[in-house]
Amino acid sequence: MKWAVETRGVLLINEATGAVVTVEYPQAAIWDLLTRGESNRQIARKLCAIASLDPDAAEALVRETLAAWREAGFLAREEDPSG
């Protein structure tokens, strides 16, 4: 899994599948915080400030974004013990 910071977000490259996705902000911030080892709850809390979201909206955004990335293969699925 490789990624690069771009002007408007991050570019994710799944080398195993060749899939490439451009992720803009605020979702790009989720990726950045994930790679820093932050938990979903911590990310949602920071998103409230970063993207001016209320706590429920921030949690929903994190949940939906992670689900989309799992679907696209950029994150391991939850049932995967290695993930």
Added chain:
Amino acid sequence: MANISVTTACNRDCSYCFARGARRAAAGHMSAETFKKALDFLARSGIEDARLLGGEPTLHPDFARLAEMALGRGFRVRVFSNGRMPEAALEWLENQPEERVAVLINFAPDDPPSAATLRRLGKRANLGLNIDNPAVDPAFLLGAVREHGVVPHVRLGLAHPMAEGGNRFLDPRRYRAVGRRVAHFFEAARQAGVEAGCDCGFVPCMFPCGFLEAMGTAAGDIGTRCSPVLDILPDGQVVPCYPLAALAREPLPEGETADALRGRFSQRLSPYRRLGVFRECAVCEVREKGGCNGGCLAASMRRLRTTPLAALPCA
């Protein structure tokens, strides 16, 4: 275009050498049999030049024999040398017709080829320079052209990184400083009656405003030259280019052309093509209009960060 790396042997140790990864992986001299297969590959691909690289290609113990084999098959021979060549190779080269054999000498400012070598090669020799930092001023090449009577054409290259790391390279953050020097050099070359050209990896945004427009057609394909050139290694493996040697390689294909192999390499490297050497490349209008492809792919890949999936706390 495709290059044949006939040997990994070299008598210099340039810290910026982007061939060192490929040279480590395929150490040795190319056999006559593999060289013949490489020529077959060029011939069926419609390529007219046999471009011999190394290492230092003239250190191949059968250098003259291989070059004669290429000439005998109707190829023009182009030798990419550092200028420090054995006497036997130099003697062979200086006796070849200028229209059939050319030697591109990559000039190291701190260790230049001897004046006698350049004089003996005369109009068979072109000078080139790899720029690895903005302090390098190519202006001295104009003096060398004048002094030694070599071809009045100079080629500038950038010291690219190997995708896997391990060599000193020109950091893209210093491209603009290099671009100012190169623009100044092009103007001085024009006034001196010397034609100057750029190798792959140069991007339009590194040059001062108006420079490329003023250059017109002489600017050539600056910005759009990064594509698999194909380097055939001494062991018969083919890589897209030296800097990308760690990412893709295939044996010399039987019965296939260079375009087919290039297509496969391009496909394999396509996920990385969205990158550019700068993060701003993602929103660049020149790139969007096809005026630039984002520069050297290996340099772009140095921006990549790696995160193992297992390290992501996605529960």
